[in-house]
Amino acid sequence: xxSDENKTRIMxxxxxxxxxxxxxxxxxxxxxxxxxxxxxxxxxxxxDGYQLAITHGNGPQVGDILLKNELAKSSLPPMxxxxxxxxxxxxxxxxxxxxMYSELHLAGLxxxxxxxxxxxxxxxxxxxxxxxxxxxGPFYTAMEASKLRNEKGWTVIDDSGRGFRRVVxxxxxxxxxxxxxxxxxxxxxxxxxxxxxxxxxxxxxxDGSVRGVEGVIDKDRAAxxxxxxISADILLILTDVKNVYVDYNRPNQTPLxxxxxxxxxxxxxxxxxxxxxxxxxxxxxxxxxxxGGKKAIITSIxxxxxxxxxxxxxxxxxxxxxxx
Amino acid sequence: xxSDENKTRIMxxxxxxxxxxxxxxxxxxxxxxxxxxxxxxxxxxxxDGYQLAITHGNGPQVGDILLKNELAKSSLPPMxxxxxxxxxxxxxxxxxxxxMYSELHLAGLxxxxxxxxxxxxxxxxxxxxxxxxxxxGPFYTAMEASKLRNEKGWTVIDDSGRGFRRVVxxxxxxxxxxxxxxxxxxxxxxxxxxxxxxxxxxxxxxDGSVRGVEGVIDKDRAAxxxxxxISADILLILTDVKNVYVDYNRPNQTPLxxxxxxxxxxxxxxxxxxxxxxxxxxxxxxxxxxxGGKKAIITSIxxxxxxxxxxxxxxxxxxxxxxx
Numbered sequence: 001x002x003s004d005e006n007k008t009r010i011m012x013x014x015x016x017x018x019x020x021x022x023x024x025x026x027x028x029x030x031x032x033x034x035x036x037x038x039x040x041x042x043x044x045x046x047x048d049g050y051q052l053a054i055t056h057g058n059g060p061q062v063g064d065i066l067l068k069n070e071l072a073k074s075s076l077p078p079m080x081x082x083x084x085x086x087x088x089x090x091x092x093x094x095x096x097x098x099x100m101y102s103e104l105h106l107a108g109l110x111x112x113x114x115x116x117x118x119x120x121x122x123x124x125x126x127x128x129x130x131x132x133x134x135x136x137g138p139f140y141t142a143m144e145a146s147k148l149r150n151e152k153g154w155t156v157i158d159d160s161g162r163g164f165r166r167v168v169x170x171x172x173x174x175x176x177x178x179x180x181x182x183x184x185x186x187x188x189x190x191x192x193x194x195x196x197x198x199x200x201x202x203x204x205x206x207d208g209s210v211r212g213v214e215g216v217i218d219k220d221r222a223a224x225x226x227x228x229x230i231s232a233d234i235l236l237i238l239t240d241v242k243n244v245y246v247d248y249n250r251p252n253q254t255p256l257x258x259x260x261x262x263x264x265x266x267x268x269x270x271x272x273x274x275x276x277x278x279x280x281x282x283x284x285x286x287x288x289x290x291x292g293g294k295k296a297i298i299t300s301i302x303x304x305x306x307x308x309x310x311x312x313x314x315x316x317x318x319x320x321x322x323x324x
Numbered sequence: 325x326x327s328d329e330n331k332t333r334i335m336x337x338x339x340x341x342x343x344x345x346x347x348x349x350x351x352x353x354x355x356x357x358x359x360x361x362x363x364x365x366x367x368x369x370x371x372d373g374y375q376l377a378i379t380h381g382n383g384p385q386v387g388d389i390l391l392k393n394e395l396a397k398s399s400l401p402p403m404x405x406x407x408x409x410x411x412x413x414x415x416x417x418x419x420x421x422x423x424m425y426s427e428l429h430l431a432g433l434x435x436x437x438x439x440x441x442x443x444x445x446x447x448x449x450x451x452x453x454x455x456x457x458x459x460x461g462p463f464y465t466a467m468e469a470s471k472l473r474n475e476k477g478w479t480v481i482d483d484s485g486r487g488f489r490r491v492v493x494x495x496x497x498x499x500x501x502x503x504x505x506x507x508x509x510x511x512x513x514x515x516x517x518x519x520x521x522x523x524x525x526x527x528x529x530x531d532g533s534v535r536g537v538e539g540v541i542d543k544d545r546a547a548x549x550x551x552x553x554i555s556a557d558i559l560l561i562l563t564d565v566k567n568v569y570v571d572y573n574r575p576n577q578t579p580l581x582x583x584x585x586x587x588x589x590x591x592x593x594x595x596x597x598x599x600x601x602x603x604x605x606x607x608x609x610x611x612x613x614x615x616g617g618k619k620a621i622i623t624s625i626x627x628x629x630x631x632x633x634x635x636x637x638x639x640x641x642x643x644x645x646x647x648x
Binding site for chain 1 (some may be wrong): 351391393410415422426427504514531535
């Protein structure tokens with residue numbers, strides 16, 4: 001079944017809670033149940049006539065894999081972050097494929113779905129490498145932190161008084177190495193899952209060979225690259241909240257509905273969006289629209305379908321759409 | 325770059341030692357070095373004009389992931405075997421993609437490579453489910469073994485006096501669920517890595533939905549299905565030894581060079597090939613040729629290239645080829 005060029009193409013970026021809620025333990029049963037519910041919603045979008053590609057976060061999963069490596073290190077060599085990240089891509093891709101296959105079948109659709117293990121190229125001189133900022137893995141005591149700094153050269157910081165945590169660089173994604181495969185599948189009408197957790201960050205060496213680096217790429221930033229590969233009309237960023245807010249968590253908190261790229265940029269410059277949380281989502285939405293996408297939507301999974309009908313969520317487009 | 329129909333298509337099944345040697349600890353450095361060497365050899369085959377698809381074993385990797393889960397179980401919920409297996413697909417796929425990309429680039433080729441996370445359908449009434457035979461994961465004491473039998477319903481057996489080990493079913497693969505994606509990539513000339521570790525075994529429920537099961541599919545058996553999907557001319561099974569032998573490990577051990585399917589079947593019926601080791605390789609080679617493949621070769625990685633020139637290895641074909 002080849003891709004139908006008349007279909008609206010959506011790049012879906014699933015937040016962590018599409019797979020695991022903060023309140024859950026993270027058993028396989030928990031994760032498969034959530035992924036199944038997410039898949040049910042995605043199949044509704046397909047029934048509505050959209051063609052989808054999917055990316056997803058991997059924070060809790062790669063955190064668990066890192067911690068398991070840490071706890072087992074006296075018996076087995078721990079794997080570096082890039083390898084743990086590729087493991088999480090296999091794991092989440094499998095759960096998505098399985099749940100989507102089931103929901104597609106139950107809906108009477110015979111679409112295919114496949115996960116491509118993804119490497120995302122970053123610049124080795126990205127300033128993020130000298131300013132690691134993204135906490136990953138388990139908490140440590142002050143003494144363990146000091147040891148890890150000396151022995152492994154890690155940057156380990158005091159994480160808001162909750163303990164010490166390793167921080168890694170979060171460089172800007174430059175290119176998806178597997179872009180040809182992703183485009184090939186999408187253009188054949190196959191739903192593709194790619195760049196899980198932003199993709200494993202890699203650098204291209206002087207001789208042209210590829211090397212994995214320890215870092216975390218923001219999945220919404222990688223989603224913009226994916227959206228370009230599949231020529232998406234819409235970037236749909238699904239997260240915990242129904243809307244982007246101004247004055248978030250303050251008494252005068254106000255949801256944003258339709259805003260233009262210019263308005264979004266102004267609010268971002270005013271520091272309205274939290275770093276490491278809403279800021280990269282809004283930044284990615286802006287970039288997507290500036291580079292030719294029709295609109296970007298930020299909303300919660302439950303509101304995804306309605307947001308495509310323009311009934312809720314925060315919509316960012318070149319010029320402000322009708323208000324509602 | 326679309327697939328060239330004149331190229332000979334090879335389905336390569338990499339044995340565990342293409343990724344990790346028995347004598348190694350299993351660090352990321354060990355594995356990446358081995359995978360890089362394997363990739364160098366595979367690129368030589370591409371330079372010789374062959375088009376490849378790749379599958380691989382995952383025994384040591386999934387064993388380590390299971391053991392890490394076991395050692396961390398007081399802190400984090402352990403993942404079931406199907407999920408651990410999907411993690412190993414992500415991990416090994418990533419290492420192969422990275423190494424292959426590098427070696428392709430160094431050889432001046434711009435081919436693409438991508439890993440598809442794979443589910444392999446098995447029959448829920450496969451007799452293997454009532455006769456678990458494949459050891460997986462860590463060794464246990466007799467007391468632990470007894471506890472695991474009672475609490476988890478696992479089959480745990482005394483493994484040749486080395487300790488107690490869980491055994492899981494090794495059902496026959498029936499279908500690769502991601503076959504459309506695999507064929508699509510291969511037909512576009514993209515080197516595809518699929519069915520790592522045989523693929524995660526799944527069953528199709530009565531309502532058509534898919535469920536992962538705890539078991540291990542023989543990767544050479546899954547390779548036969550993959551070979552059919554990509555219409556392979558040759559199935560190339562790469563393992564520890566240069567040849568298949570009769571009277572293996574006996575004073576009169578004799579290497580097999582060219583044999584017909586009929587000879588291979590007779591030797592297999594005579595019990596010449598070890599169960600869980602050479603037997604499923606020979607069985608897969610026979611099946612591949614019987615279902616229309618030109619020839620199957622069983623040899624070591626170092627001898628892969630020469631074996632394609634008919635200079636070494638064990639070649640199984642419909643009728644015996646020229647001898648050498």
